[in-house]
Amino acid sequence: MALLEIRNLHANIDGKEILTGLNLTVDAGEVHAIMGPNGSGKSTLSYVLTGRAGYEVTDGEILFDGKDVIEMAPDERAREGVFLAFQYPVEIPGVTSMTFLRTAVNAVREHRGESVFDPMDFVKYVRERATDLNISDDMLKRAVNVGFSGGEKKRMEMLQMAALEPRIAILDETDSGLDIDALKVVADGVNAMRSPERGMLLITHYQRLLDYIVPDHVHVLANGQIVKSGDKALALELEEKGYAEFLENAA
Amino acid sequence: MQPYLAQALDASSTFAGAGVGWIDALRRAGADAYGEHGLPRRRDEYWRYTNLNALLDESFKLSETVPAIGLPTLPHPSVAGLATYRVVLVNGRVQPKLCALDGMPDGVLISGLEDLLAAAPDRLEPYLGQIAPLEDMPMAALNTAFLQDGMAIFIGENIVLDKPVHLISITAPGEGAMMVQPRHIVVLGPKAEATLIETHITATGGSSFNNIVTELQLAEGAKLNHFVFQEEADTSVHLSGTAVSLAAGSFYDSFVLQSGAAIGRSEIRAYLNGPGVDCRLDGVYLGTGKQVVDNTTYVEHAAPECRSRQVYKGVLDGQARGVFQGKVHVMRDAQKTDGHQLSRALLLSPRAEIDARPELEIYADDVKCSHGATAGELDEDSLFYLLSRGIPRTTARRMLIEAFLSEAIAEIPLLAVAEDFSTHVRQWLTGHIDQQADGAGT
Numbered sequence: 001m002a003l004l005e006i007r008n009l010h011a012n013i014d015g016k017e018i019l020t021g022l023n024l025t026v027d028a029g030e031v032h033a034i035m036g037p038n039g040s041g042k043s044t045l046s047y048v049l050t051g052r053a054g055y056e057v058t059d060g061e062i063l064f065d066g067k068d069v070i071e072m073a074p075d076e077r078a079r080e081g082v083f084l085a086f087q088y089p090v091e092i093p094g095v096t097s098m099t100f101l102r103t104a105v106n107a108v109r110e111h112r113g114e115s116v117f118d119p120m121d122f123v124k125y126v127r128e129r130a131t132d133l134n135i136s137d138d139m140l141k142r143a144v145n146v147g148f149s150g151g152e153k154k155r156m157e158m159l160q161m162a163a164l165e166p167r168i169a170i171l172d173e174t175d176s177g178l179d180i181d182a183l184k185v186v187a188d189g190v191n192a193m194r195s196p197e198r199g200m201l202l203i204t205h206y207q208r209l210l211d212y213i214v215p216d217h218v219h220v221l222a223n224g225q226i227v228k229s230g231d232k233a234l235a236l237e238l239e240e241k242g243y244a245e246f247l248e249n250a251a
Numbered sequence: 252m253q254p255y256l257a258q259a260l261d262a263s264s265t266f267a268g269a270g271v272g273w274i275d276a277l278r279r280a281g282a283d284a285y286g287e288h289g290l291p292r293r294r295d296e297y298w299r300y301t302n303l304n305a306l307l308d309e310s311f312k313l314s315e316t317v318p319a320i321g322l323p324t325l326p327h328p329s330v331a332g333l334a335t336y337r338v339v340l341v342n343g344r345v346q347p348k349l350c351a352l353d354g355m356p357d358g359v360l361i362s363g364l365e366d367l368l369a370a371a372p373d374r375l376e377p378y379l380g381q382i383a384p385l386e387d388m389p390m391a392a393l394n395t396a397f398l399q400d401g402m403a404i405f406i407g408e409n410i411v412l413d414k415p416v417h418l419i420s421i422t423a424p425g426e427g428a429m430m431v432q433p434r435h436i437v438v439l440g441p442k443a444e445a446t447l448i449e450t451h452i453t454a455t456g457g458s459s460f461n462n463i464v465t466e467l468q469l470a471e472g473a474k475l476n477h478f479v480f481q482e483e484a485d486t487s488v489h490l491s492g493t494a495v496s497l498a499a500g501s502f503y504d505s506f507v508l509q510s511g512a513a514i515g516r517s518e519i520r521a522y523l524n525g526p527g528v529d530c531r532l533d534g535v536y537l538g539t540g541k542q543v544v545d546n547t548t549y550v551e552h553a554a555p556e557c558r559s560r561q562v563y564k565g566v567l568d569g570q571a572r573g574v575f576q577g578k579v580h581v582m583r584d585a586q587k588t589d590g591h592q593l594s595r596a597l598l599l600s601p602r603a604e605i606d607a608r609p610e611l612e613i614y615a616d617d618v619k620c621s622h623g624a625t626a627g628e629l630d631e632d633s634l635f636y637l638l639s640r641g642i643p644r645t646t647a648r649r650m651l652i653e654a655f656l657s658e659a660i661a662e663i664p665l666l667a668v669a670e671d672f673s674t675h676v677r678q679w680l681t682g683h684i685d686q687q688a689d690g691a692g693t
């Protein structure tokens with residue numbers, strides 16, 4: 001059984017159809033890259049998968065581990081193992097990163113029937129992962145994403161992924177806004193998370209990321225559908241030719 | 252005759268100080284000002300959004316007997332654990348057996364008002380009724396007509412009071428509908444410093460109407476931290492009017508937490524009379540059911556180079572209604588005034604409501620003033636972010652509400668008070684928000 005299977009997915013925002021019959025299958029252990037022009041529906045797909053309010057599925061199916069997730073609340077999906085690294089991480093004044101992380105990790109662990117961390121043990125658990133991502137204790141003490149630079153926010157997303165240990169991780173342009181060193185740090189973090197049980201969807205505009213995280217499959221998303229799939233050579237081809245071919249087809 | 256006036260005129264002849272010229276005159280001035288005006292109505296500038304129709308039929312009777320009750324367990328463990336000078340009022344009357352006033356330093360007087368009216372009225376004459384303007388505060392006028400008991404604090408020049416004063420006010424209405432009219436006065440000499448904590452609670456029983464007036468006078472360079480917990484029962488009407496007169500270089504920091512009473516109202520009028528005053532008025536309020544929670548302020552900058560800051564934050568659920576009315580009045584001579592005022596309300600239910608009216612009235616030209624009001628629901632993006640990490644909706648909502656209030660609570664300089672404020676907020680959220688959030692769907 002596929003880890004994630006999306007069949008003929010149609011989704012609206014404000015009554016406007018953004019996803020127009022999208023098909024995609026991700027098996028456990030695989031990394032898929034999704035590329036596509038601005039506004040083609042990549043972030044929309046990530047929000048539909050995570051159940052954001054306002055994104056209405058009008059047709060099709062999303063099966064995660066064989067289970068239909070469309071009726072599941074976003075927090076339930078997350079506890080089942082769906083994770084999204086946001087394109088634009090949200091700032092939450094008044095909630096420290098450490099408290100936020102502990103609350104999330106414990107909610108997920110409780111759901112899995114694992115023991116929950118007390119605050120002291122949790123600090124250790126997070127520090128181990130934070131060090132690899134160059135995240136300082138000071139950042140963990142600050143309010144979630146408040147005053148973080150673009151790159152710091154992206155690394156904080158990676159820390160959340162590492163701490164939550166999801167079954168499927170969707171990374172929405174986690175590479176954009178990163179300097180060269182940070183890109184390597186993030187890529188190392190992602191590679192460390194690759195495992196036979198886990199699937200990943202990398203949304204990106206840059207083939208450069210795929211030099212570091214080599215995908216099993218590459219897809220082009222245009223006008224709300226997957227219009228072409230291939231291996232990592234497709235990313236190189238897109239880099240050269242752009243998306244004109246797919247946009248013309250749609251017109 | 253205006254409601255309650257006959258009760259005041261009947262009772263006051265037996266009160267302490269009756270027969271002393273200025274005290275008789277003061278009570279009469281209160282009765283006259285109130286008689287002229289009557290209960291506040293919507294056309295009164297400071298009462299636009301809170302109506303007192305519940306008081307009109309005069310069902311509330313002045314408390315005559317004080318039940319013998321012990322000191323109840325207070326809802327604030329940290330404050331209860333502090334070493335304090337304690338003054339306990341039951342139904343507006345000081346209970347000497349429940350007070351703890353041993354070891355007052357020389358130059359400090361903490362006393363029941365009634366005792367002082369009988370023993371040394373001269374000490375009170377320069378202050379009592381001189382700070383709260385009766386013509387602008389009809390409920391203070393009514394309170395003055397009933398002037399009988401409460402708390403009096405005098406702190407002499409240069410004295411830094413070693414412990415906070417904790418005023419515990421318990422309303423125990425018994426069977427019927429009971430009224431209390433306590434009056435407090437706090438006078439700080441030059442460079443004196445003190446902390447005053449107030450706890451207002453209700454013992455079980457019928458309904459109550461608590462009409463409190465507090466007059467505060469801070470001489471040059473004096474410093475007062477003032478924290479109020481208003482947690483009366485939902486069978487209570489709690490009206491509090493505070494007037495504070497601030498001399499040059501003095502510092503007044505007020506923080507009011509209101510979560511109790513059917514109608515809970517805190518009015519603070521601050522008069523910045525000398526240069527270099529620093530005045531902070533902050534508050535947090537929590538409303539649910541059909542509660543009305545009103546915070547009304549008036550800050551008068553009468554002298555140059557003063558600073559005033561106000562931040563009121565509220566969370567309203569159910570059909571609760573919040574009111575923030577605040578005016579910063581900068582007079583012509585008050586150059587270099589720095590005056591800020593902010594009201595922020597979080598509306599958790601579509602039927603909750605806030606009426607916010609921050610106002611600036613400026614007659615000086617060289618000032619830095621701002622005001623603002625925001626009202627809204629929980630931020631959807633933040634909520635989704637927390638949900639997307641597996642945090643259950645109820646917890647996520649609670650985290651965001653606490654975060655909204657935590658900034659305000661973080662400003663509280665006394666740790667025990669800050670702790671109890673946070674605990675109280677957390678308990679309130681558990682009691683009022685959780686069931687509602689669970690039913691809210693996705």
Ligand SMILES: Nc1ncnc2c1ncn2[C@@H]1O[C@H](COP(=O)(O)OP(=O)(O)OP(=O)(O)O)[C@@H](O)[C@H]1O
Pocket residue numbers: 013014016018036037038039040041042043044045087
């Ligand atoms: N709240 C909204 N209301 C209306 N239209 C929206 C809304 N959010 C997104 N859209 C539209 O949906 C389309 C797809 O947007 P989406 O963010 O999914 O694109 P994307 O592929 O992620 O683009 P990018 O590469 O720029 O991140 C765009 O045309 C966008 O304007």
Ligand SMILES: [Mg+2]
Pocket residue numbers: 042043044087172
């Ligand atoms: Mg996008």
